Amino acid sequence: MQRILNNPDNIVDEMLQGFLKAHSDLVEGGENPRVVKVKNIPEGKVGVITGGGSGHKPAFIGYVGKNLCDAAAVGEICSSPTAVAFLDAAKEADQGKGVACLYGNYSGDNMNVKMAVKMAKKVGITVKTVVANDDVASAPKDQREKRRGVAGEVLMWKVGGAKAAQGGDLDEVIAAAQKAIDHTRSVGIGLTPCTLPAVGHPNFEIKDGTMEVGIGHHGEPGIEVVPIETADKMAKRMTDIVLPDYPFEAGDEVVVLVSGLGATPVMELYVLYNEIDKILKEKGIITYRAYVGNYFTSLEMSGATLTIMKLDDELKELIDMPAYSMGLKQE
Amino acid sequence: MQRILNNPDNIVDEMLQGFLKAHSDLVEGGENPRVVKVKNIPEGKVGVITGGGSGHKPAFIGYVGKNLCDAAAVGEICSSPTAVAFLDAAKEADQGKGVACLYGNYSGDNMNVKMAVKMAKKVGITVKTVVANDDVASAPKDQREKRRGVAGEVLMWKVGGAKAAQGGDLDEVIAAAQKAIDHTRSVGIGLTPCTLPAVGHPNFEIKDGTMEVGIGHHGEPGIEVVPIETADKMAKRMTDIVLPDYPFEAGDEVVVLVSGLGATPVMELYVLYNEIDKILKEKGIITYRAYVGNYFTSLEMSGATLTIMKLDDELKELIDMPAYSMGLKQE
Known part of the structure; x- marks a missing residue:
């Protein structure tokens, strides 16, 4: 393999360490080493999180930033983060206003997010979800619920993150992100x-x-x-x-x-x-x-x-909002 | 070839058209179709230009932006822009304060920039140059003038562009960019x-x-x-x-x-x-x-x-300055 690697078993940890050092002005590690979070999340807003397997950079941690996601759970290469990582990302992002978990439609992620939502409820955190399914090729139109999430997730994070930054409540953030992916x-x-x-x-x-x-x-x-x-x-x-x-x-x-x-x-x-x-x-x-x-x-x-x-007018306004992360910087 | 191409002879033109459409909020084509320039260059500043062969994206046109380069000359794949393209980039960037041409040490670029400087003089535009030679591997230390320019050029553009944006005169912009590459x-x-x-x-x-x-x-x-x-x-x-x-x-x-x-x-x-x-x-x-x-x-x-x-203190201040282009966005 013509690649830049040490022991492949350590690649996610080493990548995360490098990522956090390179962008220490913007992000930091969570208590769970498989969580990346924004430094200084603005107070009082709805939390926005995501997560997914590694190897898709800038997705997912590259969209943790200002007016985007507040935290992301990190999985192994092409493999879902654990339920605990999603839960811990929610804990990092929660400020009592609830957390929107915006992720992609893959069986591992679906299972782990579902478990994380239940575990979060037990500790008093309301997590609502939007599951991206923008990939037309992955199932017929009348079975959109079977479609995978792909690069449309970036627009979902952009819109959901902007709505939360505007002060939207949890249902409004969820509705905006759902509208983004539905469109x-x-x-x-x-x-x-x-x-x-x-x-x-x-x-x-x-x-x-x-x-x-x-x-x-x-x-x-x-x-x-x-x-x-x-x-x-x-x-x-x-x-x-x-x-x-x-x-x-x-x-x-x-x-x-x-x-x-x-x-x-x-x-x-x-x-x-x-x-x-x-x-x-x-x-x-x-x-x-x-x-x-x-x-x-x-x-x-x-x-x-x-x-x-x-x-539509709402999506335009949210797409136009400035954003700043490793993967998406917009004035 | 597993590539996304039409006729390879047209790749640079098609790429440029796509680039200008995708970033029409920030850049536009010059009168010369092989020149990309910033929209609305701030008035009264020293011009900063670059140029080089295509295939190195974000270099070179991805560094045309705010507080970076004002214009770039575009060459064929891995081949220097013409002297006329460099000249035309200088014309687009000139506001009577002179133009700093910050480019990399390759024989084709050296020749074409040298000709462009002479042609510019004839039409009353002062162009001064800094030639990046940051690539340690390409010649011994006592022959730095033979070394190629590589990714250090990005820092040279960042520093030179910032100095010009601060209102530095041509000699100050050249001195800052030269210091950047010397360091x-x-x-x-x-x-x-x-x-x-x-x-x-x-x-x-x-x-x-x-x-x-x-x-x-x-x-x-x-x-x-x-x-x-x-x-x-x-x-x-x-x-x-x-x-x-x-x-x-x-x-x-x-x-x-x-x-x-x-x-x-x-x-x-x-x-x-x-x-x-x-x-x-x-x-x-x-x-x-x-x-x-x-x-x-x-x-x-x-x-x-x-x-x-x-x-040093000056480089720190210039590196810290916000910048906005396709290839480098910094708050």
Whole structure:
């Protein structure tokens, strides 16, 4: 493996130590070493937390920051945090106003968050949840509850974090974050697989000359494997999947988020975005704000995800609010 | 090639179009389509420009922003911008106070900048230059003028941009940027090569199980090729090269910048940073600020660079100044 590693069993701890040292002006470790929290959480607000497996940087800990998440629970590589880590993240974030736990739809996370919610109740902390399910490729439209959460989670955190920072109560924060994810659809295309450090070889295969449409962040199979095509055709394929699902239509104002999966040069994300923007313009869809970069990755996987969120006045205001974390800085 | 591309000959234009659309709140194209400039450059300040080949994102155009560079000239992949592009960047940035051109030490860039300076003089624009040469591995210490510029350029832009924003005159901006790079040393370790899109196969080789110490951003050979080692040993090897060269010593306050080369998971950069931080602490060197992420890349190359800058009071103030661009956002 051509990687920067010590003992793969220690990678999450060492990464966390490095992360906390590098960003000590902004974040600190929780009492639980698998929790990262904002320094000086503003008083009196609803807590906002998230959590998930490691290897998706900036997700999840990179979205702990000002007007974003107050704390995050950290799992092993591509593996859910424990229920106790989610509970401890809630404890760090709670100020008696309750905690919104905004996370992605994976069986391990669902199980651990559910347990954490019960445990929190016993210690007097109200935790309500929003489960991101923006990945169109992972289940039919009439089974949205089965869909995975992918890069749309970033917009969910942005919106939920901003609502809490505005002074929204728990139900308002939950409603805003739920609206954000309900208004959001994503799809990914994978070009090369990734290797879990402790395994040492790719845990799935993408043959050279092919691409996997609808791939998940852990290599979960998508809609189909097809011969690799030009960036313009990829853009058309991605918009053809995402746009009809919501559906996004002429006159809609949207946020567009194009994220690399880790190893794709950022230059290529702009090539892809260039064509996505053309397609949206042709359809009369108005891009209100765009994010292009590595916002939600999968170790050294190559490829990209496209996420589109339809805006209303409330979402616009929340998306526009300044934010500051390792993964998302916005004036 | 498992890449997101159309015709490789058009990649720079398509990337630029995508970049300008995605960041239209902050930047715009110059009259020359190979120039990117800040929208609404503050009046009356010294201009700060840079430029270089494409494929190193966020460098170079990702550092066009507030309190950073005012404009950048854009070259083909891994190839210098033209003299006219540098000249046109200077024209966009000039407000009669002169222009500081802060770029990296490569023969093509040197030649084109030199020509641009002469052409600028003819049209009444004073352009003075600082040539970054922070890469320790590229020449012996007594031949610093032969050394390449690598990720230390980011700190040079940060400092030069801040000095200009403070109202420094051209000589003061040049002096601050020169001081920044004189106080800065870098080294890179390459783990996998990169492929120029128009070529279609790697333009140099790094054998599996080995790493290239001192590699340049275009695969320029470094000090030695050795068997791949643990992150901790890489950290020791990098600090053993960088620290004695300046030299950085006990009591020094420094900025540390760890940049990925493109395809290395950011998680691994934190693992590397964790050990670098330990080594600096053991030596009594004080980390005043750290940057960890993909700040200066080489397409989909794997590996990392370490950059260290020694601070004095002036550099501290300039490094601390807020900045806002696609590649560097700092409160």
